Amino acid sequence: MITAKSKSYEEQVRELIEHIKGADAIVGGAASGMSAAAGYRHYYEHDKDFVENLGEFEKKYGYRNSFDGFYYRYRTSEERWAYIARNLCMILDAETGQPYKDLFEILKDKNYYILTTNQDTQFTRVFPEEKISAIQGDWRYFQCSRRCHDELYDSVETLHKLNDSIDADLRVPSELIPRCPKCGAEMEPWVRSWVFLEGRKYREEHSKLNAFLKKNMHKKVLFLELGVGRMTPMFIQEPFWNMTYAWPNAFYITINPRDAIVPEELKQKGLAIREDIAKVLTDTRKISNEEMK
16 A cells, blocks of 8 residues: 655645646545544544533543444433434534535536535535435434334434433433334434435435446546545445546545555555645645636
8 A cells, every 4th residue: 555655745735736627527535534624523532522512421421432422322212312412413513614615615616526424414514415425324314213114304403302301310301202203113313323224315325426427437537535544445445446446537536644545556546645634625725716816
C-alpha cells in the first residue's frame, strides 16, 4: 500500500482541483471521518458533545461514546429508548458541518453522485436526496424490529417527544415506546444492525448509485473518498479501488488524516492526501473560487 506521496500539501490540493475540473463524473464516498472533520467525534470518542448531551448516561452505564451506548445491552426498553431518543436528538439537531457545505460548493456544478455510510443526515441537508445513496440507513426513519413488513416511518417527531419525556432515572414512559402498526413489536431505528431492513428503500439507494455508475463508467470518472477508515472497507473503499483499477479513465483520490492509502496497483491512478478533511475541502473551495474570478 502507498500511504502518501512525496508532494507538498499545496501540490496535492492543486492536483485534487485539477482532477475535479477534468472529471466528466465524480463519485464521492464518505464515511464517519467526514462528520469527525465537522467536529462530530462523539460516535467513537469521549468528546464535548457526548459529555454535554449524554453525560448522565455515562455516569449510569459507563460507556464513553455514542456508538457504545447504542449497542449497550439495556435491562429494559424504557432505558434503551431514553438513550436512543437523547442520542438521536443530539445528532439530528446538530448544526450542518462546514465540510459538507464546502463539498457542495466544490461539486454543485459538476456531474456528481454521493455514496455514504453515514446515517446522521448531514448530507441530506445540503445535497439533493436524488444525488445521495445512504446505504447503511438513516436516523430519520423507523422500521419494524421484526421486519414484518417493508415500510419505513418518520422518526423525528417521535424522538423529540421521547426525549422530552425522559425522567430522572433515564427512562421513558412505556406507553410512548414506538411500536409497529402492523404487528405491535417495538420499532427500531433504520440503521445497520442485526435487524436492519434491506427492503424497498434500501434497494432504491443502491439502484440510484448503480444507475449513475452505469451511465458514466466509460467517461473520465473521479472517485473521491472522504474519511473512510479500515473498519468497513467493503462498502466504499474496496469498490472504489476495484472500479478505478478496471475503468481505463478512472482516478482515485482519498482524503483522510490517518487512513489515506492507495494500493500499489493504483499508484499511477491514485492520490492519498493524509490531511485534515475540513482543511482540504475549505482550501479547495477557496482556491477554486479564486481561480474563477
